[in-house]
Amino acid sequence: LLDDYRGMKRGRLRVSVITTAKYFAPLALGKFCKKYPKIELGLKITNRENIYKRIDQNLDDLYILGQVPPTHLDLTSVPFAPNPLCIIAHKNHPLAGQKVTLKRLAKEPFLMREEGSGIRSAIEDLFAEQGLTVQERLSLESNEAVKHCVAGELGVACVSEHALNLSEPNMPIVKLDVEGFPILKQWNIVYPASKELSILAKEFLTFLTEKGQGYIDLQSN
Ligand code: PGA
Known part of the structure; x- marks a missing residue:
């Protein structure tokens, strides 16, 4: 339990997002960090091919892709926003x-x-x-x-x-x-199916699925 506590307060959260999520991800991360101000953050904004490479190299905790990943990659994929x-x-x-x-x-x-x-x-x-x-x-x-x-x-x-x-x-x-x-297409939050997410990554995943939509505005155009 103590480890859990430490994981939440001081852990590391690394996220890679597709180029189009760059308008949204900083807002969501900023809000999340208000709750956990001491965590160490990694944010990479890049294209689809580079995100697949990063998944392959296990570089991040969570990934946001602009479409559903192919099934043969064995990824858990949570559809998140249009x-x-x-x-x-x-x-x-x-x-x-x-x-x-x-x-x-x-x-x-x-x-x-x-x-x-x-x-x-x-x-x-x-x-x-x-x-x-x-x-x-x-x-x-x-x-x-x-x-x-x-x-x-x-x-x-x-x-x-x-x-x-x-x-x-x-x-x-x-x-x-x-x-x-x-x-x-849909944005999908993605991570390797076999990977045990850190407590912080789980918390961020829950935050994104519950509150993330509030940082997205597709109506104004
Ligand atoms: P791209 O993806 O940056 O690889 O073109 C954008 C998206 O799918 O939203």
Whole structure:
């Protein structure tokens, strides 16, 4: 029991989250740390492929992924919050305000995330299903860079709706009404099925599932 007490008060909590959870994770962690101010924290924000590598190397206690992990990885996965992926364009783009087919969208220069990104593979899969190819204009390593390039009228892009909230409200970007969108993904809290979670990790998992939704706002856009 004494160990439990120490674990809660002074333990270490390491969390890795997918890029789109970076808008939410610091708020949730901040609140959690108000209760446990002395704990040692680790927070890594990275893309899907890197999170899988970190799981493989057992680097963190908990992970937030942008979609359900494949079953062969033997992970415990707690669906946690919606992670809708949408298409954005500059507000003066000719397709703004119209109903757009995927075939029509495929003609537009596309700003893609880097190799290893879950959003990138979601777009590649959707286009491939319809025999279409992405006209990739740029590959960018962050959702912020993607949004800024859309604002610079360099092309259209796919982002999580989480990346549109809590960020620059005055950016000249709009969501497009495209066939097949939003792609409805879920954030999942994930950890290896065989792993015994630390007391602190269990506590944070409970905190996220009970209170985490309060730090998410998908309504404002
Ligand atoms: P990504 O994932 O950063 O690997 O593109 C984002 C997400 O799935 O929400």
